[in-house]
Amino acid sequence: MKAMILAAGRGERMRPLTDHTPKPLLRAAGKPLIEYTLENLAAAGFTDIVINIAHLGALIKNHCGNGARWGLSIAYSDEGETALETAGGIAKALPLLGDTPFLAINADIVCDCSLRPLRDVKLDLAHLVMIDNPPHHPEGDFALTDSGLLAEQGETKLTFSGIGLYHPELFKGVPAAPLKLRPVLNRAIQQQRISGQKHSGIWLDIGTPDRLEHFSNMVGSERAPIKT
Known part of the structure; x- marks a missing residue:
């Protein structure tokens, strides 16, 4: 299974x-x-990586190179100066990702969710890792039903962690143009074709200087979340 790191965001x-430094290199x-x-x-166990x-x-690209120092093979999907958002970026990268399910993970999150078991998940169009709502996103994104499917509404909503498995079919007809992931997910959720799981461990969105400092302190105290 290939994996894609979503690294094209501007980091406003x-x-x-x-x-002067892209956020993934902070x-x-x-x-x-x-x-x-x-x-x-x-x-x-992932070896083939695509980075947008x-x-x-x-x-x-200059820093990560071909990925050999991590035992990886890295390919790049260059979106130019203006990022295509998540859905548009994945659509553009599909020729590099192939026609089988792949993992996609945001470059600006830290999570101790074990990634290895995700390789064996059976999915329809997508399978998302969900978390409890963080303080900066209290309204959540989707509900997780008892049957393991995601729903747009529910008594308790969870937040999408930024870790997901996707079948290329989910992006059929999606242009390689600026487009967020939410409307693409909504259509598939309405068709009951997206499953999910809840992760209750460590999760950080490294979106601000304060959160970057917090993660640095975690690493310094040897509490960095590393799970395979």
Whole structure:
């Protein structure tokens, strides 16, 4: 199974740190964020990685190279200077991802969800890892039903973690143009074709300088979430 790291975002909430450094290359405890993700993917048995890039993307490409130092093979989907959002970015990368299910993970999250078991999940169009709603997203995204399917409404909503398995068919007809993932997911959820699971461990969205500092402190205290 291939994996895609979604690394094309501009990182507006991180400015001015991201004015000259792409967010995936910001350092926590001396190591670029994207390296934590690459190490976790390698440890979980993923070997073929696709990284989408846009803002200052050449810096990411120059830093990660072909992935050999992590035992990986890395290909790049270059979106130019303007990122295509998640759905558009995945649609553009499909020729690199192939015609079988793949894992996609946001480059700016830290999570101790074990990635290796996800390789064996049987999915229809998608399978999303959900978490309890963080303080900055109290309304949540989707409900997880007793049957393991996602629903747009429910008594208790959860937040999408940024870790998901996708079948390429989900993006059939989706243009390689700026488009968020939510409307694509909504259509499939209405057809009852997206499953999910809840993760109750560590999850961080490294979206602000304060959260970057918090993760750096976690690493420094040897509490970095590393699960394969």
